[in-house]
Amino acid sequence: MTDELIRAVAEAVTPAQMVTAVQNLAATKDVAAIPTLIAVFGYNNPAAAAVAATALTEMGEYAVSQLISQIDDYNYGARAYSIRTLAAIADPRALDLLISAAATDFAPSVRRAAAKGLGNLHWHKLDFPASHTAPKRALETLIFISQDSEWSIRYAAVVGLQALAQNSDLQQPIFARLNQMLTTDTEKAVRARVQLAYR
């Protein structure tokens, strides 16, 4: 059954056929569909990619290791969908990938998605001491990219930092950095987002 639906995705000719095929495959909620759903990110069909991302997010931690291992290093559009999906699932096994994406990817869409995701991971799923050190590594990365020259990266860093401030032991450095941005950032939009983080 799933095999047939996977074949239908591969054989879809028009964009609309692709969306329908992906919807049918997603409805099975079968883990065997995971590699195909990830591959859909690379087909340059935003509607189909959105369906695949929702399905993978619902599969949650079952999809995480394949999302990480099958990341597309040569297609930044596909990579952004993978990172957004990992950010939405929020499994902390994605930490290293999100850190390298946020800090070193060349594509702003990938970096923004990673920055947002870094604030939201489910840290409590990690064992001690990782549950303690992992959020600090996320913090270091977010503070680093909060100094990026591109405004939208700094904006996303603020969104990540705001979420990360749920960790009470990180609040002091986070609010120190946000305070700095409030007085020094050159973009009104970024400063406004900092103000919102304070509310």
Added chain:
Amino acid sequence: MVEPSGEEFPSQNGPQLTPELAIANLQSPDLSLRYYAAWWLGKFRVKRVDAVDALIAALKDEADRTELGGYPLRRNAARALGKLGDASAVPSLIECLECSDFYVREAAAQSLEMLRDRTAASVLIKMLDGGVAEAVQVQGLPHLTQPYEAVIEALGAIGATEAIPLIQPFLEHPVPRVQCATARAMYQLTQNPIYGERLVEMLATGDLKLRRVVLGDLGAIGYLAAAEAIAHAKVENSFKLIALKGLLEHQLTPELNDDSIRVMNLMDALL
């Protein structure tokens, strides 16, 4: 998925320049170095008096010509001067509006739009002479008789309300991008929401390239009622973020208001 050009790769192609070297290169015997230096000064926003003066001088360049009689260096110099934000360039840019090269006129109009100087109004208005009837494709060339899009946007940006009756007919111009520029300027000059809604409508009906243009227009005029339409448009997130940033900046007050927060919530969801 395509993101805005220039955003993707850090610009490390081309010779390594310093402001001093770039200014000196504007007089290099190598014309390609002059051309590159003018672009570089704008790109890196070298806001120095000597850079501005050298670029103003380059607006009169006669050495760098294309087969069709165009002036590549003048085009780049005109573009750079818009980015440097120095009002002393205005009179020379206004002179460029009468250059024989279409692309010099276009670059000058775009830069005058950025510099927001009222003194450009009368020459810009003259470029609309003949109205829509004269605004036709030049035989064998990929552009109209005048850079109408840039001229109309500039008139909107500088608040040239006296131009309203001349601009309004361009809403019916056959080129969609000219229609967009007109709706944008009309909104800026009248604040009438029918022109903002016209852009929202084009966001729903236009092709991908036009949708990107419309997002730029909506961001530039800060048309708040378009916020949700922007967030849901079938366009790459990078373009939507820039448009919503424009809306946000129009709404900002020292204390955050509900409209600003609404726009930021939409932006957060696009990360």
